[in-house]
Amino acid sequence: MGNQFTVHYRLHCAPGEDPMQKARGIALEQTVELPADCLRPDIADTWVGQIQSLEEQAPRQWNCAIAYDSRLAGEELSQLLNTLFGNISLKSGIVVDAVDWPHSLLECFGGPRHGIEGLRQMTGVPAGKPMTCTALKPVGYSAEELAALAYAFALGGVDIIKDDHGIANQPTAPYLERLHACQQAVERANRETGGSSRYFPNVTAPHHLLKRRLDAAADAGCEGALISPWLTGLDSLRWARDHSGLAMMAHPALTGGQMGETHGLSPALLLGELFRLAGADASIYPNTGGRFGFTEDQCHAINRALREPLGGLKPSAPTPGGGMDAERAPYWIERYGPDTIILIGGSLYAQGDITAASGNLLKALGR
Amino acid sequence: MGNQFTVHYRLHCAPGEDPMQKARGIALEQTVELPADCLRPDIADTWVGQIQSLEEQAPRQWNCAIAYDSRLAGEELSQLLNTLFGNISLKSGIVVDAVDWPHSLLECFGGPRHGIEGLRQMTGVPAGKPMTCTALKPVGYSAEELAALAYAFALGGVDIIKDDHGIANQPTAPYLERLHACQQAVERANRETGGSSRYFPNVTAPHHLLKRRLDAAADAGCEGALISPWLTGLDSLRWARDHSGLAMMAHPALTGGQMGETHGLSPALLLGELFRLAGADASIYPNTGGRFGFTEDQCHAINRALREPLGGLKPSAPTPGGGMDAERAPYWIERYGPDTIILIGGSLYAQGDITAASGNLLKALGR
Numbered sequence: 001m002g003n004q005f006t007v008h009y010r011l012h013c014a015p016g017e018d019p020m021q022k023a024r025g026i027a028l029e030q031t032v033e034l035p036a037d038c039l040r041p042d043i044a045d046t047w048v049g050q051i052q053s054l055e056e057q058a059p060r061q062w063n064c065a066i067a068y069d070s071r072l073a074g075e076e077l078s079q080l081l082n083t084l085f086g087n088i089s090l091k092s093g094i095v096v097d098a099v100d101w102p103h104s105l106l107e108c109f110g111g112p113r114h115g116i117e118g119l120r121q122m123t124g125v126p127a128g129k130p131m132t133c134t135a136l137k138p139v140g141y142s143a144e145e146l147a148a149l150a151y152a153f154a155l156g157g158v159d160i161i162k163d164d165h166g167i168a169n170q171p172t173a174p175y176l177e178r179l180h181a182c183q184q185a186v187e188r189a190n191r192e193t194g195g196s197s198r199y200f201p202n203v204t205a206p207h208h209l210l211k212r213r214l215d216a217a218a219d220a221g222c223e224g225a226l227i228s229p230w231l232t233g234l235d236s237l238r239w240a241r242d243h244s245g246l247a248m249m250a251h252p253a254l255t256g257g258q259m260g261e262t263h264g265l266s267p268a269l270l271l272g273e274l275f276r277l278a279g280a281d282a283s284i285y286p287n288t289g290g291r292f293g294f295t296e297d298q299c300h301a302i303n304r305a306l307r308e309p310l311g312g313l314k315p316s317a318p319t320p321g322g323g324m325d326a327e328r329a330p331y332w333i334e335r336y337g338p339d340t341i342i343l344i345g346g347s348l349y350a351q352g353d354i355t356a357a358s359g360n361l362l363k364a365l366g367r
Numbered sequence: 368m369g370n371q372f373t374v375h376y377r378l379h380c381a382p383g384e385d386p387m388q389k390a391r392g393i394a395l396e397q398t399v400e401l402p403a404d405c406l407r408p409d410i411a412d413t414w415v416g417q418i419q420s421l422e423e424q425a426p427r428q429w430n431c432a433i434a435y436d437s438r439l440a441g442e443e444l445s446q447l448l449n450t451l452f453g454n455i456s457l458k459s460g461i462v463v464d465a466v467d468w469p470h471s472l473l474e475c476f477g478g479p480r481h482g483i484e485g486l487r488q489m490t491g492v493p494a495g496k497p498m499t500c501t502a503l504k505p506v507g508y509s510a511e512e513l514a515a516l517a518y519a520f521a522l523g524g525v526d527i528i529k530d531d532h533g534i535a536n537q538p539t540a541p542y543l544e545r546l547h548a549c550q551q552a553v554e555r556a557n558r559e560t561g562g563s564s565r566y567f568p569n570v571t572a573p574h575h576l577l578k579r580r581l582d583a584a585a586d587a588g589c590e591g592a593l594i595s596p597w598l599t600g601l602d603s604l605r606w607a608r609d610h611s612g613l614a615m616m617a618h619p620a621l622t623g624g625q626m627g628e629t630h631g632l633s634p635a636l637l638l639g640e641l642f643r644l645a646g647a648d649a650s651i652y653p654n655t656g657g658r659f660g661f662t663e664d665q666c667h668a669i670n671r672a673l674r675e676p677l678g679g680l681k682p683s684a685p686t687p688g689g690g691m692d693a694e695r696a697p698y699w700i701e702r703y704g705p706d707t708i709i710l711i712g713g714s715l716y717a718q719g720d721i722t723a724a725s726g727n728l729l730k731a732l733g734r
Contacts (some may be wrong), residue, residue: 032505033531038716039505047507071537076573077599079535086533086598089623090659090689116709138399138406140414164400168446170438178621206443207606210574231453233600239574253449256456257631258624259661265624292457322457322519333714349405 003070006052006100007084011062012093019062023051026094027066029087063097075108077235077278085265086301097266099273106311109238112281114224114247115314116339117280122223122247123159124196130333130365132157133282133319133343134358136182137164143173147181150157151356154189154197156358157367160282160341161186162226163202165251175201176216179256183220200224200249204231204241214244224281230254232331234278241279249319250280258294267298270360272305276316279346282341287320287332297337303336317341326351326361333365370437373419373467374451377630377677378429379460386429394433394463396454405519413681414439430464440668443728444602444645446531452632453624464633466640473678479648481591481614482681483674483706486648489590489614490526491563497700497732499524500616500649500686501709501725503549504531510540514548516721521564523725524734527649527708528553529593530569532618536576542568543583550587567591567616570607571598581611584587590614597621601645606615608646616686617647639672643683649708654687654699670703684708693718693728698733 009026013019024036027049032039039048049066057063057126065135073080088094114122125131134153136146146167153161161182169175179201186199203213203225210232217225224247229237231254241248252271258264265274267285275283283306286292299320306316320332329342344361351357378389391403399406407414416433424430440447455461480488492498501520503513513534516546520528528549546568553566570580570592575597584592591614596604598621608615608705619638625631632641634652642650650673653659655666666687673683687699688710696709711728718724 009660031533032507033502034505034713034716038713043505043507047505050719058601071539072536074535075575078571078573078595079533079537081598082533082535082571082595084594087623089621089625090619090653091623092660102381135400138401138410138414140410142401165451166398166400166439166446168441168443168449170446172438177654204445204449206445206602207574207577207600209443212492228445228449228453231448231600233574233598233603235573250459253453254456254625256454256458257452257627258456258621260624260627260630263624263627274687286457293459346401346405349401 001105003102004067005070005102005105006065006067006212007096008098009064009066010095010097012062013062014093015132019054019064023054023064023066026088027051030083030278031072034138046069062069063129068104073105075133077109077238078233081234092263094263095266096269098269100311101311103311106313109277110279111276111313112279112316113245114243114281116317117314119247119317122196122198125159128338129367130338131317131341132158132361132365133160133162133341134348135162135164137167137345139164139170142177143181146173146178147185147235149190150182150199151185152354153358154186154195155193156355157193157195157362158197159201160198160224160249162199162200162249165202165226165228165253167202168204175213178341179216179220181223183332186211187221198223200226202226204228207251210236210240211243214240214246218244218246224249226251228253229278234274237275237278237280247281248279249282249284250275251284252286267294268301268305272302272332273310276306276310282317282319284321284343286322288326290323292322302307307339314337319343326357329361330364370469370471371434372437372469372472373432373434373698374463375465375569376431376433377462377464378431379429380429381385381460382683386421386431390421390431390433392454394418396672397450398435398439400454408573437469437471440472441629444476444605448601459630461630462633463636465636467716468678470678473613473680476644477646477682478643478680480552480608480612481648483684486614486649486684489563489565492526495705496734497705498526498684498708499728499732500527500708501525501715502528502529502531502712504534504712506534507532507539510548513545516551517549517566518552518556519721520686520725521553522560523560524560524729525564525725527565527567527591527616529567529616530597532569532571532620534569534592535571542580546583548586554588565590567593569593577603577607578610581607581613583614585611591616593618595620596642596645596670601641604642604645604647614648615646616649616651617642618651619653634661635668635672639669640677643673643677643680649684649686651688651710653689654691657690659689670707675704682706686710688712696728697731
């Protein structure tokens, strides 16, 4: 019997649906994909998921734990995702809530290269103080216009100035042109202020262009990059970490449909553990009370998944964003703790003077 | 004003939620990600989505069409996905139902290389007759054991014998070993029967291994491969098409959470048009009445999205599967038409004599 990993599910049963049958269905579906009576005993005993527990939590809602042979994941993130939610994504009433990771899988996938400490060194923000982040936008601006914004944010002291995740390689500000313009703008501001603002370009790209964008970012002097792992495939984040050495900030684009209340992956698993496992030094998520719908409890759960001990993995920086008001930043740092990156976009833009707005944000955060 | 593409949404409004405000939110969120009053008029006019129509369909359910500048997608599938459902995936009550594609985007992404006709030539199945497909499983079998199954299916005349999508690179049957064993087994059966069965190995892989697996498959003499685009990232399918020349069969693993009834991408858009656009010569989907939950209408809609005229794109083969009974295959071909690949796994295994079961399936289908 090999190493195992246990997956914790929340099952939402339809009227008349038997929870044990639902659990057995998952154990077969995510492994052998054959009915039990088609299986040789050695296969059934080793490879079919083993139901560890099944407990009613509420009417028609059951908690279930199933253990799988770690070899199922084949040491590949693509196959790990498949094992977690591949075929059962096409069923209903199954939430993959949490995973007990064996050290073998944690070591295999590796986690953040820099982690929170690395980001602090990069930006010069001491322990006990939060880091700040903003986004360059809107799409349609030229590279020079975006660079002018980057310069203004850097003058104001924002630590991480990233491309908006929707700014890719549109003809108005092609990647290479924007990369150089924004990186130079931030470097110029740093020389003037003595600060350490960092520009993270969006390297989310088609399969064959990811390497080129990462290499160009490193060559231009960037120390980090933004990537949307659900657009590129989760393993592209892992590969980008290994290939480039850049700090990786992960964006949750396209993940939302995968985190339904009664069917999906839990936000803490997806935006927390999976992104951390794949190498995200920081993971952006929509803060509660903004334009999106997470509860504060879900946000705390994501924070824990990113920061709490997990084998030898470095902690990753929770990066709440999504329509947060700059005035509320100190409140959220009090709630979430200083090992958090506060991501504020629109609310700084809305103030008109971006440098002043950024400076005020830092002051309010005790920076 | 550039070329535009129009996205059709189904909006499910919560009590008290204003549909026009929801539509405006989408038009901003998927483009500039800034409040309207932060925008220069030239940006607002060109880049913010333009609401074309908003019509009540049912209580609190509205149909909405929004037109976007085609340059938003930046000629990249990763960014196209982001434009379709990136940030709004994190909201609720939004179904992306359909897209009116401009020729520029269709040409840019290209669609199937082989299409239904190419698959027919490859397998020698004449027009008017359905193709058949099965899956090698379960995980845990050795390469030799899987190859023995491949041989038995090929003797029975199954046209496409693919790896189960959950068989990746597990140590019990590592990719390269399995590839050669199964390909040789199918070639041997073809020599004995005079048939043209084809083995499609599963090339779903981590970012850096996709090329190696595709190249190995082509070198081994395979003419097609299986890929799960939601595990690898959708653009990996496009890249695999361009790089390898192999026929690509797409598997829906992990897509399920993204196709909710009141929030997500419609099955016809995701498993139909998007997979076709990205190069799937065949798209597997869970047939109604099997282990998964699509309605027959949804299946017909996927079929249309794969086969109906779409710019210059070749038609792609609908491949219903997922627990279908072999005896029902003729019924489904009658419903779906002969330009369909019938995917049957468990029901052939359950019959014990795989070659006989496969032969009976073909006979029942008039082959």
